[in-house]
Amino acid sequence: MTGSLRFVRILVLTSVYPPLGYSGHDERCRQTVGALVRQGHQMQVLTSNYRLPPMGVPGEKGVFREFRLYPNAFEDSKLGTSYAATYAHERVNAEALGYRMSRFEPDVVYVWNMRELSKSLLFRLQKKGVRIVYDLHMDWLLPESFNRDPWYRWWRANPSSRSKLYRGFMHCIGKARRALGMMPIGEAHELNLEGSYVASCWLRDQLTDAGMTQVESLPVIYPGTDVRILKPKERYVRRRRFMWAGRLTEAKGADIAVAAVGLLKQRGVYVSLDLFALGEPSERKAKRKRIETAGLIDQVTMRGIRPGELFEHYEFYDALLYTSRYGEAFSMTVLEAMLSKLPCLVANVGGNSEILEHAHDALMFEAGSAQALADRMLEFVNRQDMGAELAENSIERLQAERSIDTFCEKITPLLSEHS
Template identity: 25%
Template sequence: MQILVISNLFPPDVLGGYEILCQHVVDELSARGHDVHVLTAAGALGEKTPSLGLDPETHVHRGLELQTPFPDAPKHLRRLRRRVGKANASITRATIAKFRPDVIFLWSQLRLTVGPARAAEASQVAVVYAINDEHLAGYAPSTFDLSAKGIARYIIDNVLMRDITLHALRLRKAAIISRCLKGKLASRGVAAEAAAVIYQGIPIERFPVKEEIGKLHDPVRLLYTGQLHPYKGVHTLIDAAHALASNASLPAIRVTLVGAGSSTYEDTLRRLAASGPAAVRFTGRKSHEELPAIYRDHDLFAFPSIWEEPFGLTQLEAMASGLPVVSTANGGQGEVLRHGDNALLFQPGDAAGLAESLGTLIRDGGLRTRLAKTARDEVAKHFTVRRYARQLEDLLELSIKEVAQ
């Protein structure tokens, strides 16, 4: 297949898991013999992650414009969105005409506007969306309310500027990473009922399992990897760590926080870390190539997210690496994690519950080993990027056939 991938960012420009997963899938599709081109926005940010399968000089085209550059706060100006949308639609049409793809594969359109998607859907080429978060809901037209601003927004979005909203899109063929995300998008006005739920995967060969599953260091090494924002619940983890460190019957504990995010929240976390007995280390952002060794160097992994995560890659990476996982389950991760089988679960924001689960794992070596081995086996069987890419490949081929009929 000739595949044109359109994404707001592409490595080495990385904001989070969306771009990393996109790169993994592109590399897998390329390795499977498909001719893949990527159309994305220009600009450097975040960590630098080399793309292994594509020649960046010939296959990655950085010509699109972001409505607001990352990491700046977004600007919700409708005239700006229309201008950027028209420019991006024009670039997309030119790229389609140049490369003549069999299928257009749309990944994150956050801050690209709906311009590229509109151009793709108008091209008569097969179109498939990979929906991994709620960003499309940001393009939903305003609903009616009786305030002056509410009436104005409703008229603009539903009459005067329908072309900058989801009114302009059909979303006929899509892959979505969890039932949870599918339901949340539907509740926010995104018509994703026909989307196929396809759970994402990781390149498991990059995450070799640690040598001694279940073994604890002294002090016990507890790991969190991810963004540092209040909705990620990292404060819950620090509170739990202090509770564990205050328990004289348990060994000493050291928490490693890998990631970056809100400077205000990080300052709050540092103050919280300094207020109790647990040792907490902030490493900042690490490249994706550094993460496998970091996982293997730790004993336990915590995922304390408070919001309903669409799914998440970090749990899979930790599970593949042989770390027992303690996690919330209110988002897409709850469709995979099972309490007492492949993880231990706790309620969002419940520091005492998290501390109890971590304490159980610290005391029970047999449970640590069983959970870690079960989780590793499940990732190897069901959550590899190779399996994920193969299912996406089937969806792309089906879309091409349906357009040809």
């Protein structure tokens, strides 16, 4: 670090954190923390107790798993409808943050992912004048996600007569002022995002269109990953073996990849597909059933995978299929695969399109179309070089521009500014 930059104390806030996280960006968070520590910064992570075993995570230092997430579905939860339950949930998180702030006394709070976490934490920090830097790589700031927060819903979107009466009573006796003083609420556009950054132009446009006008002036800093742990593919042998990785949700489009294998089978072209799938047991069982029903049990295999371990498998496949139906800021799986010199067939949505060029460093196809993917897969298996040229065209540029250390060099001035 040079010039006016200095080492600072940084507290990271995030919903989940490896090895208990469930996305490529959670692993990127872990790698970013490690890179900032190597630069000389003091780091602590405050995250949730998501899937925390009774004995904790062996050997873990500086990571405090104390937050409580609110559930994905509210049908079986009192959060957002019961004041007592919602208040108790919020207070646990508020006290965890307050204690960590007083003990660590960070120079800056680095907000990573607040999905399913209390948004009052952010307004509380902002109210106290704490400097906050946001890594904006997900859609949790969009109103449809942000306003699902139970504390927000109880105060501003709970139409029950009983809740309305109780809110009125609380205002009369001053209880509302005390509760909201400790755990304030607000709209997403009221957050101060100055000094933060966005992971792609696509996400910046999405947030701006949703009314987050201050995002429009934020810099775009594309994500990076730790290239030192990757195992570059060396041999491009025709195996007709593809891989897919992600959560078993409609948005991620595993069914598109499976359907494309079926379409190729109808054309007399046989390929294999391994699904490295994250999901609940019921989701995995349902997916296996659909594969059996499609008559593809001999071609499509379900594989288990833990976050941060996918890179160990890239060299054994011909290509990665990225089949998301809807845009996302940036796919870490695609970036990691390309940095491992694994050719990629990529849906033409989201931030990936900003750094990829069709037929130069990846093969692009129409998002949501199994037919378009099948066409690209057939094009790929007919290539004489089995994608070696695609891999070579991107590797030098990506290694220089998308390493985790290069990424941290770009964000360090934001984290250190005015500290």
